[in-house]
Every structure is written in structure tokens, then in C-alpha cells.
Amino acid sequence: MSDLVRVLVVEDDAALSEILCDALQGHGYVVSPAALVRSALDQVRASEFDVAMVDLMLPDGSGIEVLREIAAQELATECIVLTGYAEVATAIEAMKLGAYDYLTKPARLEEIEVLVEKAAEKARLRRENVALRVRLERHDRPAGIVTDDPGMREILATIGRVASSELPVLVEGETGTGKELVARALHAQSPRAGAPFIAINCAAVQESLVESELFGHEKGAFTGAIARRPGVFELADRGVLFLDEVGEVSPAVQAKLLRVLESREFFRVGGTRTTQVDIRVVSATNKDMRREVAEGRFREDLYYRLGGVTIRLPPLRERRHDVGLLASVMLSRLTPRRTLSPGALDKLRAYAWPGNVRELQMVLHRAAVLSPRELLSPEDIPLDPPRPPKAEAVRAGMTLAEVERQYIESVLAEHGGHRGKAAKALGVDPKTLYNKLGAAKDKSGA
Ligand SMILES: Nc1ncnc2c1ncn2[C@@H]1O[C@H](COP(=O)(O)OP(=O)(O)OP(=O)(O)O)[C@@H](O)[C@H]1O
Ligand SMILES: [Mg+2]
Structure with a gap:
């Protein structure tokens, strides 16, 4: 979008027109004069102006015609009407046609300049909003994913292509880049759309419970297992299982995942018979999985199993x-x-x-x-300044509770406000974190 502001000056009084054009040019505007309704209409049809100053009494008709044309074409042009005292009724008609404002002649030059500047600002805003809305209409539909970035558009195309296949998909990207949104879009566009989309955040589940969450358990399998409970693999049968934060699972669970993905069957915890499922797996991680594999933290065979197709979401910056x-x-x-x-x-x-x-x-x-x-x-719109190193946040004289809150907030910020992840990083369960944050809020009276 260019920063040039284009102004159309429709005025038949040659002397006044020249004064206006000179003054506006002096302000850096690109100015086009027109002395007749006919030439004004030609110009409006040929190019888009940000602001039009329109005299109402013109030799070949009324300036109202120019306003009508601008309104009919739905142009993002702000009109300022110039009028003599006798024409106030017409000026009101002009306002009804959406004119930005009107000035009665003789108007002071400064007054005109201020008005043009304000109208230009409004036009710029409107142009930007119109452009954004147009882009939104073109791109918002596919799956609630809003974007106009060429790389992201390619990703949308990839989603469209792989959705109909049975290939497992691994979505990589920093926190908050839209990995889950992509996983849901894949499900929505796949033949499995009518079946469930089941998500499990591997990072938020306590290590000792991961297996039971994934595969379910039989009654009495462990203390507290008072009834048989299905795991996410069973719940997602015929649908899509979303393994979120898959980069966080322990080597033991990685081995189990691999086995299920290869055989499509598993034992519930404490179970003796295998259960079979028909699922498609979509997983996500904010880690660089190739590095995780290279450095021995993630099984290579599982990485290839999960990443039939890998989608890398670019960070917002x-x-x-x-x-x-x-x-x-x-x-x-x-x-x-x-x-x-x-x-x-x-x-x-x-x-x-x-x-x-x-x-x-x-x-x-x-x-x-x-x-x-x-x-x-x-x-x-206050934005966080770049965060200071954590140690600096703690000052002498702070209470233990203050230090704790400070630290929780910094960890939370580090994880883009994601409570599940912050809880994991802090080694507490999400509920504890939630309570602590709630308590902190109550104390600060917010
Ligand atoms: N392109 C987008 N268009 C519209 N909304 C988006 C887009 N990308 C992300 N969002 C929104 O931003 C929020 C975060 O997205 P999402 O949960 O998918 O991110 P994520 O990558 O899974 O994050 P995390 O790694 O922290 O789990 C959601 O509310 C989502 O709807
Ligand atoms: Mg997520």
C-alpha cells in the first residue's frame, strides 16, 4: 500500500482552485484539479482518490453527482464538500451521501488543511480495513486459519492435499504458531471428519499416568483404578488422535507408541487381551525433532512413523x-x-x-x-519489553510468595502463556499452577 495521499480538487473558481492545489501540494499530497462535473467523474472512474474536495455549484451541474458516483462505486474516498451559505440544504444532502464534512466558503486555508489531513487519515484506515477484509474473505474459509503469507498458503495447500490420505502428519512450530489449529483443519478436511478428534497433551500428563491415558486401564490395574477406563487410542477409534507435545514423551513411552503405531493394537494397562483400533495420528511439537533425533532424545524410527508428512509452521515474526x-x-x-x-x-x-x-x-x-x-x-496496546534475565527479577526484600509469583509469571511468559507447559516446566500439575495464579490475582486485587 503506497503512502501517497491522492486528493481530487473539484472547483471551478480558477483562483481558489490554484490556492487549494498549491497548499495541498505543499503538504506532500498528490493533487488533481477538475473544474467540471464531467472531468471530475472521468477522474473518479479512472483512479482512486483518498480525499475529494468538491464544490457543489459547478458550471455543468452539481458536485452532488460526483459524491453519488463515489458512493455508488463504494470507493474508500472521503469527500469534503465546499459550499456557499445559500446551499446548506444541498450540503446536508451531501452528508447523507456519506461526505466526511463540509465547509462554507470563504473557508480559512488552515481549516481546509486540517480537514483534508483528517479525511486522509480516515481514508487510509478505511483502505487498510477494506484490504484486510478482502483478504480475509479469500482465506478465512478453509479451516479458520487466517493468513496471507505465501509460505502459510503453501501449508494450507499441503493440508488440503494430505488430508484425504491416511498419512500420519507431524506439525512442528514454536509455541502459539497454530499447530493445533492445523491438526484440527486436517481432521476437518479428512474423510474422518465425522469421527472424533481426540487430543492428548503428552507434556501435561504426569509421567506415571501417560500409559493409562494413552491406552486405558482395566479395573484394579493400579491403586485408584476403580473402573475400566478407555485411553485416547480407543476414544479416537475411526477418527484422528492428536499427540500434542509428542517431543516430550519418555523413551519408555516412545517404545510403546511405536509398537501401537506399527501393529494398530495395544494392551490396556493391567489388560491381558489386545485392543485393535483404526486411527490416524497427527502429532505436534515445538522442538526441532531432527535435532532431538540426532542428539538421541527421540527414537528415529518413531520420528519417521509420526512424520509421514512434516509441516513446519513459521513463527509470527x-x-x-x-x-x-x-x-x-x-x-x-x-x-x-x-x-x-x-x-x-x-x-x-x-x-x-x-x-x-x-x-x-x-x-x-x-x-x-x-x-x-x-x-x-x-x-x-502495551507490549512487554524484552524480558530481563530471570535472576534480575528477584530483588532484596521480596517475600517468598512474591518471588514465587514472579517466577511463575516469567515461566508462563516463556511458554507464551501456555499453562500446561508452564506447569510441566515448573514440575507442578496444571491445577496447582491455576490455583497459585488465582491466589496471586486475588491478592493484587486485579
Ligand atoms: N493462522 C491463524 N489464524 C487464526 N487463529 C490462529 C492462527 N494461528 C493460531 N491461531 C490461534 O492462536 C491460538 C494458538 O494456536 P494453537 O493452539 O493452534 O497453537 P499451538 O502451536 O498449538 O501452540 P502451543 O505450542 O503453545 O500448544 C489459538 O487460539 C488459535 O486459534
Ligand atoms: Mg498446542
């Missing part, structure tokens, strides 16, 4: 184009009437987004809740 699009779409889903000012969009685009799309979502949610304004400015 590598798809700047998507930041504005995602922000506008997410904001309009949160609160339909709010818009982002160009400055706010620039600020969002410049940020590094360590937590990727999830972080963007949280930032917008916060801004939508906290700002009373419809047009969100850069100040309405």
Missing part, C-alpha cells in the same frame, strides 16, 4: 504480513466495532511475538477490555 491481518480479524471477532489505528498496527508489526499468535490474541483481548476507545492507538 517471520510473517509480518500476517500480523496486521490476524490482529484485525481477531479484534473484530472480540469486539466488532473496534479498529486499530495505523500507528497501533505499526507497533504490532514491529514487535517480536515470542508467544506468536496466542500472544497476539492475548494482547488484543487485553486492549479490547481495557481501552474505552473505538479506535485503538499505540498507547492502548
